[in-house]
Amino acid sequence: EKVKITKEQQALMKVVVEAYNRHQIPQDVAKKLLQEQYSEEENFLLLTEMATSQVQVLVEFTKNIPGFLSLNHEDQIALLKGSAVEAMFLRSAQVFSRKMPNGHTEVLEERIRKSGISEEFMTPMFNFYKSIGELHMMQEEQALLTAIAILTPDRPYVKDQQAVERLQEPMLDVLRKLCVLQHPQEPQYFARLLGRLTELRTLNHYHAEMLTSWRMNDHKFTPLLCEIWDVE
Numbered sequence: 001e002k003v004k005i006t007k008e009q010q011a012l013m014k015v016v017v018e019a020y021n022r023h024q025i026p027q028d029v030a031k032k033l034l035q036e037q038y039s040e041e042e043n044f045l046l047l048t049e050m051a052t053s054q055v056q057v058l059v060e061f062t063k064n065i066p067g068f069l070s071l072n073h074e075d076q077i078a079l080l081k082g083s084a085v086e087a088m089f090l091r092s093a094q095v096f097s098r099k100m101p102n103g104h105t106e107v108l109e110e111r112i113r114k115s116g117i118s119e120e121f122m123t124p125m126f127n128f129y130k131s132i133g134e135l136h137m138m139q140e141e142q143a144l145l146t147a148i149a150i151l152t153p154d155r156p157y158v159k160d161q162q163a164v165e166r167l168q169e170p171m172l173d174v175l176r177k178l179c180v181l182q183h184p185q186e187p188q189y190f191a192r193l194l195g196r197l198t199e200l201r202t203l204n205h206y207h208a209e210m211l212t213s214w215r216m217n218d219h220k221f222t223p224l225l226c227e228i229w230d231v232e
């Protein structure tokens, strides 16, 4: 049957996409990727600054997701803590897939590869970046997929999962319709996007181990990252 995006769904998508585009890492922070030295220490410090800035961006984006601020406050925190790493993988993946005109792609990869992350995590991490790049996602799809990842009902410590489901379902509906309309030649495209969310979950586990090994080498994080990742 003819798939049609309703007026309400258009409005929902507009709010999410505008919030996604409005809240970005400040360019003076992103530009540091090009300027600082390339020691492991300097790379780690820079990536820590990027992640801290990205978490602030993520919190502002999440507050603009319709209905999020009406959730139970503890559940809002649980959703942010549970999705921060996934949202940052999605956002940093866009840097790689959009082949930054000012060459951030190469330096970001270089700095991640030389920041004390052990080889065993590099493969799954850069496989993910590659699999996202191959999807050539539109910004609407990126924004909705990030909102859907944040609104995952079964994160640890979420009390009212139904309330989160009620916010996530409309996002899934409009993303499904968007995929059908934008990729008519690829009926499985929506399923491929959701497959990326499953891949992201496995990256959470790798990331927890990355944090442990950084801490073992006495790397310090910022207060915001310590809070969102429950470290120190």
Ligand SMILES: CC(C)c1onc(-c2c(Cl)cccc2Cl)c1COc1ccc(-c2ccc3[nH]c(C(=O)O)cc3c2)cc1
Pocket: 025, 030, 031, 044, 047, 048, 050, 051, 054, 084, 085, 088, 089, 091, 092, 095, 100, 104, 108, 112, 115, 221, 225
């Ligand atoms: C605390 C640091 C070392 C850290 O720990 N884990 C990760 C970590 C890692 Cl490597 C990988 C994935 C997720 C995490 Cl969460 C990181 C570094 O995290 C980020 C690195 C870069 C970016 C990022 C996001 C958007 C950007 N736009 C631009 C631009 O040029 O416009 C640059 C840029 C960088 C975000 C998080």
